[in-house]
Amino acid sequence: xxxxxxxxxxxxxxxxxxxxxxxxxxxxxxxxxxxxxxxxxxxxxxxxxxxxxxxxxxxxxxxxxxxxxxxxxxxxxxxxxxxxxxxxxxxxxxxxxxxxxxxxxxxxxxxxxxxxxxxxxxxxxxxxxxxxxxxxxxxxxxxxxxxxxxxxxxxxxxxxxxxxxxxxxxxxxxxxxxxxxxxxxxxxxxxxxxxxxxxxxxxxxxxxxxxxxxxxxxxxxxxxxxxxxxxxxxxxxxxxxxxxxxxxxxxxxxxxxxxxxxxxxxxxxxxxxxxxxxxxxxxxxxxxxxxxxxxxxxxxxxxxxxxxxxxxxxxxxxx
Amino acid sequence: xxxxxxxxxxxxxxxxxxxxxxxxxxxxxxxxxxxxxxxxxxxxxxxxxxxxxxxxxxxxxxxxxxxxxxxxxxxxxxxxxxxxxxxxxxxxxxxxxxxxxxxxxxxxxxxxxxxxxxxxxxxxxxxxxxxxxxxxxxxxxxxxxxxxxxxxxxxxxxxxxxxxxxxxxxxxxxxxxxxxxxxxxxxxxxxxxxxxxxxxxxxxxxxxxxxxxxxxxxxxxxxxxxxxxxxxxxxxxxxxxxxxxxxxxxxxxxxxxxxxxxxxxxxxxxxxxxxxxxxxxxxxxxxxxxxxxxxxxxxxxxxxxxxxxxxxxxxxxxxxxxxxxxxxxxxxxxxxxxx
Numbered sequence: 001x002x003x004x005x006x007x008x009x010x011x012x013x014x015x016x017x018x019x020x021x022x023x024x025x026x027x028x029x030x031x032x033x034x035x036x037x038x039x040x041x042x043x044x045x046x047x048x049x050x051x052x053x054x055x056x057x058x059x060x061x062x063x064x065x066x067x068x069x070x071x072x073x074x075x076x077x078x079x080x081x082x083x084x085x086x087x088x089x090x091x092x093x094x095x096x097x098x099x100x101x102x103x104x105x106x107x108x109x110x111x112x113x114x115x116x117x118x119x120x121x122x123x124x125x126x127x128x129x130x131x132x133x134x135x136x137x138x139x140x141x142x143x144x145x146x147x148x149x150x151x152x153x154x155x156x157x158x159x160x161x162x163x164x165x166x167x168x169x170x171x172x173x174x175x176x177x178x179x180x181x182x183x184x185x186x187x188x189x190x191x192x193x194x195x196x197x198x199x200x201x202x203x204x205x206x207x208x209x210x211x212x213x214x215x216x217x218x219x220x221x222x223x224x225x226x227x228x229x230x231x232x233x234x235x236x237x238x239x240x241x242x243x244x245x246x247x248x249x250x251x252x253x254x255x256x257x258x259x260x261x262x263x264x265x266x267x268x269x270x271x272x273x274x275x276x277x278x279x280x281x282x283x284x285x286x287x288x289x290x291x292x293x294x295x296x297x298x299x300x301x302x303x304x305x306x307x308x309x310x311x312x313x314x315x316x317x318x319x
Numbered sequence: 320x321x322x323x324x325x326x327x328x329x330x331x332x333x334x335x336x337x338x339x340x341x342x343x344x345x346x347x348x349x350x351x352x353x354x355x356x357x358x359x360x361x362x363x364x365x366x367x368x369x370x371x372x373x374x375x376x377x378x379x380x381x382x383x384x385x386x387x388x389x390x391x392x393x394x395x396x397x398x399x400x401x402x403x404x405x406x407x408x409x410x411x412x413x414x415x416x417x418x419x420x421x422x423x424x425x426x427x428x429x430x431x432x433x434x435x436x437x438x439x440x441x442x443x444x445x446x447x448x449x450x451x452x453x454x455x456x457x458x459x460x461x462x463x464x465x466x467x468x469x470x471x472x473x474x475x476x477x478x479x480x481x482x483x484x485x486x487x488x489x490x491x492x493x494x495x496x497x498x499x500x501x502x503x504x505x506x507x508x509x510x511x512x513x514x515x516x517x518x519x520x521x522x523x524x525x526x527x528x529x530x531x532x533x534x535x536x537x538x539x540x541x542x543x544x545x546x547x548x549x550x551x552x553x554x555x556x557x558x559x560x561x562x563x564x565x566x567x568x569x570x571x572x573x574x575x576x577x578x579x580x581x582x583x584x585x586x587x588x589x590x591x592x593x594x595x596x597x598x599x600x601x602x603x604x605x606x607x608x609x610x611x612x613x614x615x616x617x618x619x620x621x622x623x624x625x626x627x628x629x630x631x632x633x634x635x636x637x638x639x640x641x642x643x644x645x646x647x648x649x650x651x652x653x654x655x656x657x658x
Contacts, residue, residue, distance in 0.1 A: 226437065228403065312428075
């Protein structure tokens with residue numbers, strides 16, 4: 001068990017190195033520079049030239065990359081050109097917001113998807129199954145940002161149940177109110193994210209349950225005289241949750257991708273919004289740092305999936 | 320054949336499956352008796368309804384997709400009248416079933432011990448320790464060398480033969496009166512086959528159980544069965560003792576089957592091949608002898624319009640009248656043969 005995990009972690013090291021090179025080169029390959037747009041348009045090109053030079057932007061890429069890596073190991077991701085603030089501090093404050101949003105979204109997603117998937121699979125072909133399937137198809141067909149806009153319009157504007165921007169009300173005081181206000185702001189984006197996130201899990205789980213229902217081992221269990229509800233409890237649920245459990249690690253990736261849309265549409269100050277803004281400002285230091293963080297989180301998600309799978313599926317355990 | 324040990328009496332049982340909204344008989348009007356201390360073999364080619372008969376006795380069909388009629392009298396109870404909950408008192412406890420494919424019939428995520436003791440969870444009041452002891456005893460009975468070790472393993476760690484032994488252990492855990500073995504040796508190689516059949520026979524002797532052995536392997540039948548029922552296209556076409564079936568087969572289908580077995584002392588190397596196929600459920604002829612299209616040289620007048628069982632000797636019954644004067648084409652004089 002520990003050997004499996006150790007081996008997986010060791011494999012991650014070259015992956016991270018390659019990822020960091022790719023990320024760095026991609027950021028450099030973007031056209032434009034960080035200064036032209038932010039300084040007075042009448043500024044002397046020589047001055048911009050000078051700024052580029054003192055920031056080392058004319059050095060060969062491997063030298064720039066090496067400088068970046070050395071600084072990285074000192075916990076220094078450089079300063080944001082746009083915000084004139086250390087990137088670590090800039091991302092740190094946003095990361096907390098994104099983390100909360102992702103956590104609440106994930107809890108809501110699984111709380112909705114697991115019962116829906118199992119219920120649909122169990123009552124395959126009957127009315128509730130059809131309703132759930134139509135829901136998943138419709139949700140799957142609509143682009144995520146359209147769902148967000150429709151959600152904001154209905155729940156934020158027409159019904160007015162939830163705030164539609166920001167992460168906290170400006171006039172909040174006291175820690176209890178702070179938590180309350182943050183949670184209140186998270187609710188709508190999290191619910192909408194969950195509605196979208198359930199689709200894959202519901203469809204997966206539904207077909208797993210249907211497969212398990214028809215499997216030979218379930219027939220064996222029936223021949224043992226095990227009552228139907230115990231067959232679901234002891235045989236079908238556990239076996240069909242297996243791929244879903246393995247999916248959990250990957251779903252972190254989905255949440256982070258989703259957060260880019262959600263945060264932009266809701267102007268929610270998290271990593272996703274920062275990412276979109278820093279791309280439009282060519283804020284290289286922030287972009288590379290963010291892409292690297294996203295990439296590493298993806299790798300961790302995959303690792304987590306593998307670990308979960310090796311715990312729940314005896315066939316994958318390595319002695 | 321009425322006698323005191325006759326404890327399973329299948330009377331006029333038909334099972335129909337729903338295909339595109341219509342019900343089609345997979346087995347029709349089957350009559351069979353099983354006695355204690357005997358192995359009844361049901362033989363026939365793929366698709367003849369052998370397994371459907373087994374799963375009908377076990378009550379494993381989805382009532383929404385099947386229609387079952389007739390009566391299955393098991394020790395005085397008509398199984399077909401039971402609710403699913405009542406049926407659960409029989410399944411596993413009084414009737415055990417051994418499945419065809421040992422590779423998929425066990426839950427891949429549960430330890431062997433849990434899968435065997437699950438039967439006892441529902442049909443006995445044994446304590447945890449007693450169940451554990453019983454599991455080890457069962458594994459030993461079915462010929463597993465190291466029960467302690469196997470009990471803690473997962474199915475994927477066992478070979479096919481060992482998994483089939485585990486499935487047998489599950490089927491006999493509660494000492495059922497009736498064991499239905501649905502092609503228990505099909506997925507196994509020949510040496511393991513013989514061992515598994517030995518295990519089955521030993522269990523039967525000890526428990527005085529009746530065994531229904533479903534197979535398409537006539538070698539297995541010859542080796543183990545006391546009585547044989549031959550099925551074709553959902554009907555029983557011939558039944559009798561193993562000696563009667565093998566020594567004096569009557570029905571053309573039985574004779575064709577036996578003739579298509581490779582024989583060591585046959586000077587002719589060609590195997591006999593039965594022409595044609597088993598008709599699909601939708602295309603099953605509703606009148607006449609269902610085997611008639613596959614013996615086209617036999618004139619229609621030789622068949623009955625609604626074939627019934629005829630007793631040719633005590634305990635030996637044959638369907639339809641076409642068995643009288645039946646000959647294979649190469650035995651008939653040239654000229655009267657029609658292709």
